[in-house]
Ligand SMILES: Nc1ncnc2c1ncn2[C@@H]1O[C@H](COP(=O)(O)OP(=O)(O)OP(=O)(O)O)[C@@H](O)[C@H]1O
């Protein structure tokens with residue numbers, strides 16, 4: 241079967257209503273997914289949410305229980321892995337210990353019956369790409385963790401696959417090396433313009449590296465979008481809190497005025513635009529701690545919402561504030577810009593200011 245399903249974008253990988261059931265568990269529920277050609281797409285979510293299963297369905301190691309998988313517009317549902325074109329780096333990026341670096345990288349080419357002369361050229365090019373051109377004769381045990389990781393990458397890209405699949409490739413590395421490799425993988429991916437699906441449960445990694453991110457929970461995509469969309473406009477409480485810290489403000493709808501909907505939040509009246517709800521309805525809003533600014537009670541910034549300080553934690557560049565609005569806990573992060581610090585002792589009265597446009601109405605929990 242070679243049906244072409246309609247699409248809004250030039251998708252290299254597409255799922256339409258893909259369901260995956262194992263004996264006892266449903267790993268994916270009716271997943272729709274579009275990954276644009278040449279982009280880096282991150283699958284982000286907690287353990288067991290279905291990230292690896294999604295990757296294995298793209299690779300063809302698993303087949304959907306129902307629904308369809310398309311690669312480059314072709315329906316590949318039912319096509320086995322060995323007939324698909326992908327490079328993969330597994331979570332444990334095991335290299336063959338008894339083969340040299342060059343032999344490790346050549347492995348996939350030998351399996352594909354590439355000529356000896358071509359293998360030499362392609363392996364050299366792939367090792368240059370990951371800046372290991374001089375280390376081809378070494379064995380994996382003679383390399384650092386980061387160098388081994390680059391060999392695994394070279395091995396995955398050497399035969400120029402349609403799609404590169406990376407399953408938590410950096411989780412074994414320490415923080416410094418991981419951050420360095422994040423940048424390297426991103427540069428490599430952009431240079432090769434290779435459609436890449438990157439699995440991680442590290443939100444910063446997903447935000448740093450990707451063109452688009454899908455946040456998964458319990459076998460469903462909660463939200464997909466650019467890092468900025470996902471961070472600034474989370475649709476659910478899960479997405480808001482999984483990607484960094486967020487306040488969840490509970491509000492009761494009071495009615496409408498000329499500009500928007502009037503809300504009561506812990507005894508304070510606020511008006512927000514772009515929200516439709518009946519009077520009496522309860523709504524939840526996400527508000528990032530860094531969107532809140534702090535003024536003293538006698539400061540020259542009038543208005544704002546009265547709050548008291550529960551605790552202030554000095555973090556060098558920033559201060560993390562645990563606050564209380566009429567008993568409702570709220571966190572704020574303020575930059576320590578070097579001005580005379582105001583009183584932030586526990587119990588101090590302050591006023592909170594934020595732009596109501598930064599309050600993001602959340603969908604009820606799914
Ligand atoms: N071969 C299998 N047989 C039965 N259940 C499976 C199988 N593979 C995965 N599952 C189940 O499917 C769900 C999703 O698993 P998956 O490996 O995709 O999660 P994940 O998001 O990659 O998690 P992690 O971050 O821990 O790697 C889990 O509940 C898992 O137990």
Ligand SMILES: [Mg+2]
Nearest residue numbers: 291292293407
């Ligand atoms: Mg996994």
